[in-house]
Amino acid sequence: MFKIHEIREIIKLIDQSSINEFELEIDGAKVTMKKSAGETVYVSQPVVQAPVAPVAQAAAPVAAAPAVAEAPAAPVEAPKPAAAAVDESNLHKIVSPMVGTFYRSPEPGKPAYVQAGDKVTPNKVVCIVEAMKLFNEIEAEVSGEIVKVLVEDGQLVEYGQPLFLVKPE
Template identity: 80%
Template sequence: MKIHEIREIIKLIDQSSINEFKLETEGAKVTLKKSTGMETVVVSQPVAAAPVQAAPVAVAPALQAAPVAAPAAEAPKAAPAVAAADDASLHKIVSPMVGTFYSSPEPGKPAYVQAGDKVNASKVVCIVEAMKLFNEIEAEVNGEIVKVLVEDGQLVEYGQPLFLVKPE
């Protein structure tokens, strides 16, 4: 199951009155539960099919920003201004969760991608760490990275643009 498919399911559940959702397909299991303004996402896949183990991830809905999160909420305001200045045809790779953005697989290693790099839809472009789990984020489209919108080690919000990609 691809991360963008999980994101779409989260959006649909968030917009509905459903409190609990379970899906089992091709050896993957997804369970979503709403409670106190948070959604808990559990993704399980066979070990051979996924090199990274998946576990519970808390995703805060973008509409329920707490006063504590106000400084982090200021970062996404700058991204739309940048995106508006650029071509409207650019694809945004967004964060699927709240976490810490890492541009490389380990400290001291080169970044997965930089501005000007060509990517395909399944190319890993960064990692977002949430609750000690390192989630690889894929490009989702074939194209060229035009701009990296966040800094290494920066906290990112759910739905925050991370990269701008010129699709091929």
Template identity: 80%
Template sequence: MKIHEIREIIKLIDQSSINEFKLETEGAKVTLRKSSGTETVVVTQPVVQAQVAAPAAPVQAAAPAAVQAAPVAVEAPKAAASAPALDDANLHKIVSPMVGTFYSAPEPGKPPYVQAGDKVNASKVVCIVEAMKLFNEIEAEVSGEIVKVLVEDGQLVEYGQALFLVKPE
């Protein structure tokens, strides 16, 4: 398991309400626990036997055993409180259908799909949510005017999290 993969998992856990997360993959074990504003990450690698089954085996066997047994602790600050909800009950919320990363534009440097004040129809793409390297286009679901964008570009979002407020027509 690579360090950037662990960092992505930490970001997702930090943005969620999950208090503990365990993952076992390819013999590696990752355990994440939230407590008092920090996450603790423990990564355990299996001890590699001195077998020569593939060309990569000698490289793995050269890793010191002390590194494999030492837990890695990473602390990350708690995310800021979510934006306050508007009182207007007549607004439609466009919500994220999955956990992932919110992108307001089709690619970096391009203008966002929509901004506050823009008119949309039900099939208008308003953003992208990336999950597991898949870019999922999110449609407006209703016709109306975008009143507020509730998340920032590149922010991690949860399943069911409100992304936009729309004043229906």
């Protein structure tokens, strides 16, 4: 059975690609995704397994449906982002220069490059973004204090997506 985070990663990758239809079957669990003008993606699992909870993505509604069911699944609304407790107008955003997977530390089990409250300089490495098996170190670009980490470790990030908020010095 597929885990929710695995399905989310597949959805994001398919959504970013020019692929219109995708099908994956592993150990009897099957995921089929089709892009259309409405950007609806359907995920299916065999009936003998527990149904997958609905998965939502900002760009495309997603719903779970059993493999044998003929009725279309209803799209699920994307979650609304939580209100930011920080005034971002005077903060510098460190953004991802590419699509990839965000990592806070140099390797599993090691401490994160930076935490909220840490001081950074323009050449200080703050994270890694992995793209196509290449690990790209992302630098702070400014001197200041990390106010907030905006991305979870292991999360897929988009080009230009804010990763950190920095209060410039």
